[in-house]
Amino acid sequence: MRTLSQNTALDRTEEPAATGPAGTAAPAAPPVIAVRDVRISDRVTDREIVHGVGFELTPGKAVGIVGESGSGKTLTCRAVLGILPPHFEVSGGSVEIGGTDIATLTPRRWTALRGTTVGAVFQDPASYLNPSIRVGAQIAEVIRVKKGVKRREARRQALGLLHAVRLRDPELVYGQYTYELSGGMLQRVLIAAAIAVEPRALIADEATTALDVTVQAEILDLLAELRERTGLALVVVSHDLAVVAQLCDEVLVMRRGEVVEQGPTRSVLHDPQHEYTRLLVAEHESYGLDKFLTPQDPEEAS
Known part of the structure; x- marks a missing residue:
């Protein structure tokens, strides 16, 4: 894999793995983003659109969100970024970025947070x-x-x-x-x-959808390299299971505003439990999803 320029500010100095007393493993890093039972409602129709989405994103981790158009993927990401359309609101649950509940943030704090703690790349x-x-x-x-x-x-x-x-x-x-x-x-x-x-985290919402296959592969390779080199955490939103299989450790499958299946990407794609997930996997069988799956965690294999 090609590496990023050594001249950019993105090259972060690698530190030895932290350990606790007597060489024991240190506690896991706190999440950069924590989404807990988030519900999103449309104030105009007084109807709940997204029903209880939750996930945690720690440094270097990649979480994928897949599902059909209108399933609530983008609304969930916009809730995390604090940029929901005017008539939508977070009506339940919470979103924390860097340990801070975004509901408590002033506009000035939000301005400081975007870009420095969390960034975003969209489809167009x-x-x-x-x-x-x-x-x-x-x-x-x-x-x-x-x-x-x-x-x-x-x-x-x-x-x-x-x-x-x-x-x-x-x-x-x-x-x-x-x-x-x-x-x-x-x-x-x-x-x-x-x-x-x-930023410590990047949300990529259908960032490769409009690109041809070759360019898409190059962008995905770039995101994977940024993650590996800098510890960047990723939220990858896509309707394409191959994209999520290539980049993500964990996947959420959304349909009609709710998460119908969630777990390690390898487990979900190899042994889908929900009917809708099985349908998505069947639709992508021609891609040969196995070749895209992220390397298996040694602890998972043991």
Whole structure:
């Protein structure tokens, strides 16, 4: 696997594994994101749309959420990010980011949290980038504002990020506008912007859906490499089981607003218990899901 540039801020110094007294294993790292029995309601219709979703995301872990359109996948992610549409609300349960219940956050605290603790990449990158500003300048501005660095340093870091997401000519791309870039290039730019201030977690909501198979594979490989190198935690939302099989340790299968099956990706895909999960697996059999499954945990195999 190719590695990220050693010049980017993404390369975090690896520390020895922590141990407790007498060499015993230290307690597990606290979750970056903890979603507990979250329920989402539509205030206009007074109807509950998402029914009791829960998962925890620790450093370096990847959780996949799969299901049909309208199953509540994106609403769940938007609840985590605090950007639900105006007429929706979290009507039950809780979401904690970095140990803080997001219901207690002021707008200023939310602004500080987004990007630094949790970032996001969505399906249509052009919708999240300003077409009238050069893409490199947009990334540099995020770095300058969030990190408080000078413009020259922000530009240097932005170029490093464009290199890290495997754009062939970062200097050229830095000065281009969105209409000059392909869909795959725009998705890389959006990932660069999302990781610009080194968030602990990244939510990728259908981030590869509109891309061709080759570019999709490259983006998935990039996300896996970011996770391995930096300890980035991932939430991967997709209708494609092959995407989740390739990246994720745990999977939630959603249908009609509820989680119908949840567990280690390998176990769920090899031995699905719910009828809907079995249907999804059957639909993806031609992909050869086994070749995408993340390596088995040694403890799970024992």
